[in-house]
Amino acid sequence: MKDLKEFYQKYKLLIWPGGSVAASTAIAAFVIFPQFLSYLKTTDQIASIQQEIEVLNTKAGELRNIDEQEISRNTRVVLTVLPTDQEVPSAMNTLQDLVNKSGLKLNGTSYSNSSKAPGDTSFLLNISVSGSLSSVREFLINLQDAPRIFQVEAIGARFQPGAAALEVQIPLSVLYEAAPQVTMSLTNPVPRLTDEEQNLFSQLSKFILTEQQTVDTSRSVVPLGKANPFE
Amino acid sequence: MSNALSVNLLPAEIILQRQHKSKLILFGRISIVFLILVILTTSVLIAFRVIQAAELSKSNKDLVFAQTKVNSLADKEKQWLIFNKRLSSINNVLGSDMKRKAIFNLVIYLIPETVKISEATLDRSGAMSLSLNSVSLSSVESFFTDLGNKEKNSDMIAKVELSNFSLGKDGIYYFALRIIPKQN
Numbered sequence: 001m002k003d004l005k006e007f008y009q010k011y012k013l014l015i016w017p018g019g020s021v022a023a024s025t026a027i028a029a030f031v032i033f034p035q036f037l038s039y040l041k042t043t044d045q046i047a048s049i050q051q052e053i054e055v056l057n058t059k060a061g062e063l064r065n066i067d068e069q070e071i072s073r074n075t076r077v078v079l080t081v082l083p084t085d086q087e088v089p090s091a092m093n094t095l096q097d098l099v100n101k102s103g104l105k106l107n108g109t110s111y112s113n114s115s116k117a118p119g120d121t122s123f124l125l126n127i128s129v130s131g132s133l134s135s136v137r138e139f140l141i142n143l144q145d146a147p148r149i150f151q152v153e154a155i156g157a158r159f160q161p162g163a164a165a166l167e168v169q170i171p172l173s174v175l176y177e178a179a180p181q182v183t184m185s186l187t188n189p190v191p192r193l194t195d196e197e198q199n200l201f202s203q204l205s206k207f208i209l210t211e212q213q214t215v216d217t218s219r220s221v222v223p224l225g226k227a228n229p230f231e
Numbered sequence: 232m233s234n235a236l237s238v239n240l241l242p243a244e245i246i247l248q249r250q251h252k253s254k255l256i257l258f259g260r261i262s263i264v265f266l267i268l269v270i271l272t273t274s275v276l277i278a279f280r281v282i283q284a285a286e287l288s289k290s291n292k293d294l295v296f297a298q299t300k301v302n303s304l305a306d307k308e309k310q311w312l313i314f315n316k317r318l319s320s321i322n323n324v325l326g327s328d329m330k331r332k333a334i335f336n337l338v339i340y341l342i343p344e345t346v347k348i349s350e351a352t353l354d355r356s357g358a359m360s361l362s363l364n365s366v367s368l369s370s371v372e373s374f375f376t377d378l379g380n381k382e383k384n385s386d387m388i389a390k391v392e393l394s395n396f397s398l399g400k401d402g403i404y405y406f407a408l409r410i411i412p413k414q415n
Contacts, residue, residue, distance in 0.1 A: 013255035020262035024269040032269070035276050042283050049290040056297035063304040063311070071310050078317040082324075133348065137339050140332045149321065151328040155335055155353040166348070175324055180316040182309055186301055190308065191315050200322055 055187055062190045074201070077208045080147055084179045086113075086123055091174045094148050095125060102139035104131035107167075122173040124153070130165045133157070147207045149175040330357045330387075334412045337387060341377045345370040357412040364405045371404055378410065389413040 008015065088111060099106045112124040129139070136157065143150050151173040157166045193201070239246065301308075334357045342348065342363075350362040365371050377383040378391050392409040399405055 013252060013259060017255070017259040017262040020259070020266040024262075024266045027269050027273055031273050032276060035273075035280055039276070039280060039283060042280075042287055046283070046287055046290050049287075049294050053290070053293050053297045056294075056301050060297065060300040060304060063301070063307050066307055066311055068307055068310075071307065071314060075310055075314045075317070078314055078321060082317060082321050133339050133342075137336050140336060143332070149324060151324075152331050152353075153328070153355060154331075155351070157348065157351040159347065159349050177317075177320055180313055180320070182312040182316065184305065184308060184312070186298055190311065193315065193318070197318050197322055200325070201318055204321070 052187060055189070059187075059190055066190075074205070077201070077205050080208055081204050082149055083176050086174070086176055088123065088125075088174075091125065091148055091150075094146055095127060095150070095172070098139060098142050098146055099127070099129055102131070102142055103135040104129040104139055104168075105165075121177045122151075122175045124171055125150075125174055126169065126171045129168050129170070131168070133166060136166065136168055143172075145203075145207050147204075151175065330412060331355070333385075334359055334387060334410065337384060338378075338410060341374065341383065343367075343370040343374055346374055359408075359410045361408045361410070362405075363408065364399075364403050366403055368404060371406065378408075387412055 092109060092111075095109070096106060107128040107130055109128070110126045112126065129136070136155075140152065143152065153171040153173055156169040158168075159166050331353055335351075335353050338351075338359055338361070343365075345367045346363050346365040348361060348363055351359065353359045365374075375391070375393075378388060388410055390411040392411070394407045394409070396404070396406040
């Protein structure tokens with residue numbers, strides 16, 4: 001103990017500064033520097049979280065603005081135009097309507113499943129019609145307004161001697177597509193329609209709406225009789 | 232008296248020793264002040280870290296809340312995505328046969344009334360083969376001119392090939408054409 005006191009008295013002017021410098025260096029190296037780095041890292045983390053919150057709030061706002069009934073109606077429209085299955089009978093009905101509307105006479109239709117590989121998304125309807133050239137032209141124009149996608153593969157027209165009208169063969173590819181696979185992610189923004197797509201959809205919904213109205217007005221009204229049959 | 236003389240009678244080594252000691256004392260004081268400053272800095276830094284931890288916790292809670300909001304609208308989002316994807320597919324495939332239909336309609340539109348079609352075929356590339364006949368040579372000429380006129384043919388026709396042009400005993404001109412569209 002006495003030795004220790006003597007040692008302290010002899011070297012106290014060196015012990016205090018040395019100890020202070022050592023302590024300061026240790027605190028700076030093991031506390032200040034790592035904490036400062038953590039502070040910077042956490043600041044970036046908080047900024048990134050805030051950004052993600054902003055994206056999510058914007059997305060939630062956009063989704064809330066979408067009318068559920070309207071989107072359900074719109075989805076029905078696009079799935080009518082490009083269905084998930086072949087729906088051959090409805091395609092043939094539509095084609096028949098278009099042929100009649102154009103003033104042509106439908107002589108025959110043949111169906112061929114043109115899909116050769118999995119993933120192919122069309123089948124062939126080969127129609128044989130007769131009529132004037134202007135009616136054929138009108139039919140081609142009406143195809144553009146059809147509530148289903150028909151693609152003209154070729155046209156073969158022949159004017160039979162002695163016959164008043166042209167005989168025309170038109171193979172049509174009728175398109176369909178499997179249900180789309182959607183991958184959802186929280187931070188993916190809600191995709192917007194381009195102007196082109198907006199215009200396209202307005203046209204498509206007009207055709208489908210017109211078709212539905214035609215179906216509605218063609219329904220007959222069944223008389224219900226007396227309101228009170230006991231009078 | 233202002234001219235006082237100070238005489239230091241201490242030996243030189245003692246004076247040196249005292250000077251050295253005073254330097255050490257000054258250095259010691261400076262180092263202690265420095266240590267105090269380091270401790271203060273550490274305290275401030277730790278206070279900032281505590282505030283930051285609270286901010287991080289709040290941000291995480293807000294994030295969970297925002298994620299819950301978006302998740303609650305997942306069905307609507309899925310429907311919208313299906314609609315969007317489907318419309319995009321329709322946009323991509325629609326009109327891929329536009330050229331074929333356009334060529335057919337154009338040629339039919341340009342054919343004069345006095346020119347009759349015996350046969351017309353349109354293939355996948357949009358090329359059209361026609362067998363025609365007409366009583367009037369001027370109509371045939373006018374038809375050829377219109378087919379070659381950029382304004383009249385909407386710049387859609389690349390080439391017109393004429394074959395088998397003949398005048399029958401019945402006074403009717405018979406000819407065959409192959410019309411090749413431009414590949415845009």
